[in-house]
Amino acid sequence: MPDLHHTYSNPSQHEAISALIRRHSTHLTDVRQATLEPLDFSDEQEILDLGCGFGFLAEEVARRSPPGTRIVGLDACQSNQRTYMHRVNARDCYAEFHQAQLHDRLPFHDHQFDKVMSSYSLYFFPKIIADVSRVLKPKGTFWCLTHSENSFAGIFRATGIDPNGTTLAKLLCEFSTENGENLLSSHFERVERSIYRNVLIFYRHDLADFLEYLRFKLPLIDSRFKHDAALPPNLVEKSMAFLDRYGRITIEKDDSAFYCRRPR
Ligand SMILES: C[S@@+](CC[C@H](N)C(=O)[O-])C[C@H]1O[C@@H](n2cnc3c(N)ncnc32)[C@H](O)[C@@H]1O
Secondary structure, eight states: OOOHHHHTSOHHHHHHHHHHHHHTBSSOSOHHHHHHTTSOOOSOOEEEEETOTTTHHHHHHHHHSOTTOEEEEEESOGGGHHHHHHHHHTTTOEEEEEEOOOSSOOSSOTTOEEEEEEESOGGGOGGGHHHHHHHEEEEEEEEEEEEOTTTTHHHHHHHOOOOTTOHHHHHHHHSOTTTHHHHHHTTEEEEEEEEEOOEEEEEGGGHHHHHHHHHHHHHHHOTTSOTTOOOOHHHHHHHHHHHHHHSEEEEEOOEEEEEEEEEO
């Protein structure tokens, strides 16, 4: 597994990558706006955000929720706490943060939450799904957002890295567009999916952004690459040559949101 404590331990760097993704997306609506729309946040609720990171999702959930809504974030990296608390509290919701390394058990009571949510995190701890159905209220909803197993192929085309057997490929197969419904339907009676179609495009003048994105992703692609290390010169050269030849790098980034109801 990748060294998460490094990859996700710097909230401002993670925020910058999140903004970079939005700048280069062909889908013009933010993924949170597009996929949270079917959910009802009109009542004050208790909401759990698994693998909450710096609060990318929780901030939007707080924006949609009435003041006083309690949004509990849980993440392996303690360093996310301050940014997470700030983003939620700024919206007049009540933020709580727990540091924990999730595996298959959640440190919460039965039927505690109205909603459990997880954006781009569940592939790190897919065995938690069974326990999510325990902590949800019977009328609660589990919402999760994940990638397709075909995501990011453009990174491999541009850099010449062999995609087979990478840490990233294994990670995506843990919980994906392709297997998500199957994994969820053992624990929820109703599972619906909506696809958010997206491609990231980097033109020649976007080389610096592409390299920044590559540097962030590299330790997830292959754990031999160290977080914050300089990019290997051969990858920089290959990326430049690819841009010179084709004029742009396109990266597949279709995501799926799952809406799970009636916990079994
Ligand atoms: C790709 S980030 C997504 C963060 C946030 N949900 C978002 O959408 O920006 C994955 C997050 O999951 C957290 N994470 C990974 N494995 C974990 C585990 N076993 N237990 C708890 N958190 C974990 C990481 O620390 C990181 O913040």
